[in-house]
Amino acid sequence: MSNTTDHTIHMPGLGGMQQFAQLVQDLGMHTKTNDKLEALVHYFTHANDKDKVWVIALFSGRRPRRTINSTQLQTWCAEVVGLPLWLLEESYHTVGDLSETIALLIPEQNNPAVNGQPLHYYVEQFLQLEKADEATKKDFILHSWQELTSKERFVFNKLLSSTFRVGVSQSMMVNALARILQLESSVIAHRISGNWDPSTTSFDALVSGEGGSVDHSKPYPFYLAYAIEEEVAALGDPADWQAEWKWDGIRGQIIKRNGQLFVWSRGEDLITEKFPEFAALLDKLPEGVVIDGEILPVKDEQVLNFNVLQTRIGRKNVTKKHLQEAPAGLYAYDLLELDGQDIRHLSLTERRAALEILIQGLQLPFVQLSPIVTFDDWQQLTTLRESARDLNSEGLMLKRKSSAYLVGRKRGDWWKWKIDPLTIDAVMVYAQKGTGRRSNLYTDYTFAVKDGDKLVTFTKAYSGLTDKEFAQVDNFVKRNSIEKFGPVRTVKPELVFEIAFEGIAASNRHKSGVALRFPRMSRWRTDKKADEINTLDDLKKMLALYGK
Amino acid sequence: MGQIIEFTDSGLYCPAGQFYIDPWKPVDKAVITHAHSDHARPGNGSYLCHYASTPILQLRLGDNAYQSIGWNEPIQFNGIKLSLHPAGHIIGSSQVRIEQDGEVWVVSGDYKVENDSISGAFEPVPCHTFITESTFGLPIYNWKPQADIYTDIRNWIHSNQLAGKTSVLIAYSLGKAQRVLQAIAHLTGKVFVHGAIWNTHQVLLQAGWQLPEVIRVTPELPKEAFKGQVVIAPPSADGTPWMRRFAPYSVGVCSGWMQVRGHQRRRNADAGFALSDHADWKGLLQAVKATGATKVYATHGFQAVFSRYLTEQGIEAAEVKTEYGTEEEEAITEPEKTDE
Structure with a gap:
């Protein structure tokens, strides 16, 4: 399958599927953001309106329901x-x-x-x-x-299929549309959010924001932060900044409009039904309110390990047992709409003040303000950050007090400052070929720790190595595989990696008895031999310390 | 009947003839199928190969005891008859036929069944036992006719020219580079080549091959000289500072691996052309059937899959582990240090 990627040879008027296939190919192959943007602009300039609506739907995660498996x-x-x-x-x-x-x-x-x-x-x-x-x-x-x-x-x-990842982010598509329509990208991002049906929505109605009936459920695009790369002291005067704990749950928006309650996840899924607890908010919240917050497992005003909530998220029906064992709560971060007015342009301090009045008036134990971490200087905050794990928090969020609520991931006013991950040294025992740009390369590994003279598998990890390192490990796997089980190869337990992870919880689904959160390879320990790795006991100690 | 060829730690060994075919450890007597570095390694006592391979081996491995023969020119010794037959992979590439007491074994080396008009047309050699490569032994590897791929490459060059970009084609310096050169030479007045390809080119010219004219990329050439032109470079040059002089440029990788999207994305290529010097799935099956062999050994590539499929098709087959197919031909493409 060879291809030609320069868009100058696209011919408007060719069949729509051909045009779409070319777009997907260009987006997959181009490595520079600008080239991808050009491909999108080209597509949205030449494709027919009905196709364009479907592309917007597909690239923003609105997929036709799967009818064939x-x-x-x-x-x-x-x-x-x-x-x-x-x-x-x-x-x-x-x-x-x-x-x-x-x-x-x-x-x-x-x-x-x-x-x-x-x-x-x-x-x-x-x-x-x-x-x-x-x-x-x-x-x-x-x-x-x-x-x-x-x-x-x-x-x-x-x-x-169930996924349509083609190397394009929603924000890039939004930028392309913004350029063609000569509108701010934040305006486009808002117009294409929420509940709309691509089969019945016209392109003009969608992007003009005027078509059809008013969508009361429509969320605002989330404001996201980058990880801070430099020393926090470089942020300047501590008095200009608000610090909060960074919670590890489901970022969501709670919306009350037109006498209805809507809960949106950051992935723009409407998840109202998943959290029957929140129904009580419908009576308590005033009309015309949008809250940004984190949905967390909360019991007796304590945030629990996220793992607790995970057990009920995937279920179709939330049972009574779920509600008792994994009760969900909301930690409110921000207020985006009040009295039906978009207040995102106000300063964080002003929005927070309004949020505090709102939440305190609710008197609902499962809805809390995300507490502000008070500090006088960066040194003090650095020390406070160390205690994050004890609270089941991932670290700190730093927000400039004067900041407006922006659209998408932006640098400058909001930063996330996570605690260092937990780590453990383990040996690779199984390998499987990867997907996407790792096709035909062994990049997906299973790791084990020592238990006496046995090895016990405890996690998989797919990321963290450079392309060059992956190529070297791939070569090792091909030369040192012992047995084949379908796509999985068992390999000589020789290569040692440091596995980093954000959290640990007890699990009876895993042989080792533990489940890790976000495991990845943080380092290839070429300096270590397989008998120098950590033990199952080490893992269990970590579980006792951090697995609450 | 015993094994005419045994599978040893040093390579494929013919006990009666006391020679190895493409050994990966130094041995006394080596028969070489072709001059790629994973098949022709240094340190052997003597080398037997096709005439066309000798000058390239000389370039790569220096002076050695070389013995050259032509295709279909059998030589007899120690009670065996040995002959070479075109494999169609690259210039000089040969299958090795060994006959002993009426039993015939053929070692394919690397091969492709489509005639590229440079390497010699692949010749099916009837045998009892066929030892075949399986680099692309999966049905997803299904090549387009080369004429169509050449058209794709020409269209790509043309659109680069319209966009004011230099077209950098990545191709192995021995084999693919000459093939691509033939396909595109008439498009443009001049084709620029990397030093590694230039070296191979000179050796082939001296050996009497007719090849289109090329210009070597040297530090003296001004940047403007490359504007809108075509450059052929080996894989080892891709992504190195050596490429900077061509900016703005577009990179097109010529390799069978480009059949799969993920592989192309991994290479960060602007374009991928699934042009291969190996047989695709159908080519492998066609070649196996044409030999009439009742026993097949599959080496380097998807040997487990290919031998299982053959067995299901009623041809007794087994996989053999070899050390071919690694770092294919990278060794010949030493970077031009003076240019950096």
């Missing part, structure tokens, strides 16, 4: 190309992406249809197929595979 796709593909299923699976483990694997396996037609159907045609077909029987679905998929080119087939399959 990956097992069906694999089985049908194996059937079409006349290959055994195991060979398709081997191919998949090497490519690391089922959509692409199928796109590569289906033979290319000699005369692929030019001027084929546009993107919205296929998406709408998927929606219609939702209630169709399996034979009808299969017929449509097989027919589409035949009429599409390899590149188009790839995006077609992607539309059917």
Whole structure:
């Protein structure tokens, strides 16, 4: 599959799916932000309006519901190309992406249809197929595979899969739209947020913010912080800054408008139903309010380990048992709307004052103000930060008191200042090939600690090494694998890594009895031998210390 | 009948003939399939190879005891008959046929079945046992006809020219570079090449090969000389300071690995062209079937997958671990230190 990436050869008027496939390819291949932006601008300038609405929906995480699963796709593909299923699976483990694997396996037609159907045609077909029987679905998929080119087939399959990551962030898409429409990107970001249905929303209505009925649920784009890189003292006068604990939960917005309550996650999922506890807010909150805060497991006014909440998040139905064992609370950070007025332009100090009055008036034990950490100088704050882990906090947030509530991840006024992670030295025992740009490279590893003369696996980690180090480990795996279990290889326990993680909790799903939060490889310990790694006892001590 | 070839720690060994084929440890007598560095290593007592490989081996390994023969010119010794046959991989690349008491084994070395009009057309050699490479032994590796890929490369160069960019094509200095050069030479008055490719080019010219004219990239050349032009460079030059002089430029990698998106993204290439000097899945199957072999050993690549598939197809097959297919041909592309 070779390609040509320069957009000068795109031809407006070609079939919509072809245009979309080219966009996805450009976004995946371009390494510079500006080139990606150009590709998006080019697409939004030339594509038809219906397709554009779907692209905005797809790139902001609004996907058509999945109507065909990956097992069906694999089985049908194996059937079409006349290959055994195991060979398709081997191919998949090497490519690391089922959509692409199928796109590569289906033979290319000699005369692929030019001027084929546009993107919205296929998406709408998927929606219609939702209630169709399996034979009808299969017929449509097989027919589409035949009429599409390899590149188009790839995006077609992607539309059917559960993820659509194509190397573009939502903010980049927003910037491209802002440039074409000559609007502030924060305005676009707000207009495309919230609840809207791509099948019934027109492009003009969406981006003008005027179309259709008013969406009362519409959240504001979240303001996010970068990690501070320099010494905190460089931030200047401590009196200009507000410090808060950084909580490790679900960042969310609580909205009350039009007599309804909405809870949004940062991933722009409407999660109101997941937190029945919050229903009490509907009566207590005044009309026209938007609160930014963190949803946390809270019991007896103590923040619990996030792991506690995680057990109920994935469930379809929240049971009574969940509510008792993992009660959710809200730590309020900020107030974005009051009396139906957008107050994001006010200073943090002004917004905080309004927030305090609001929260104190609620008298609801599960809704708390995120406490302000008072400090006189940076040295004192540095010391206070050390106690973060005792509170189940990840560190500190530093916010300039004069700051407005901005859109997206911005430098300057807000910084996160996390505590150093916990670390443990472990040996690699299993390896599996990665996905995306790590296709056909062994990059996903399982690690073990010592338990007497045995090794006990306790975590997986996929990140933290440089490309060069990954290449070296890949080479080691290929030369030192002992056994193959499907895609997994057991390797000689020789390579030692320092594993860093943010938290530890007891788990009966893991052989080791512990589950780590955000584990990654912080260092390749080439200076250590496998018998110098940490032990299961060391892990258990950490669990006793930090696993509350 | 015993094994005409045994699999040893030093490489593929023919006990009757007392020689190794492409050994990875130094041995007395080596038969070399082709001049890539993972197949032709230094330190052997003597080297037997095709005529066209000898000058390149000389460039890479210096003076040695070389014996050269042509394709289909059998030599007999110790009760065996040995001959070389075109493998179509790169210039000089050969399959090794060994016959002993009527039993025939063939070692493929690296090969491709599509004729690139430089390397010699791959010749299926009937045998009982075939030892085949399997670099691209998965059905996802399905090459487009080379003519179509050349068209893609030319279109890419053209759009770079329109955008005022230099086109830097990444290709192995021995094999791929000459192939790409043939395909694009008529597009532009001049093609610039990296020193490693220049060195190989000179050796091939001296050996009598007809190749399009190239200009070596040297520190003396002004930056403006490259504007909108085409440069061919080896993989080892990709991403090094050596590339800066071509700015603004676009990088196109020519390699079978570019078939997969993730691999292309990992390389940070602006464009990837799945142009390979190895057989794709269908090519491997075609080659195996054409030999009529009843026993197949698969080496370097997806040997486990390929041998399992062959076994399911009714051809007895097994995988063999070798040390080929690593750092393919990187050794020949030493950086030009004077340029840095």
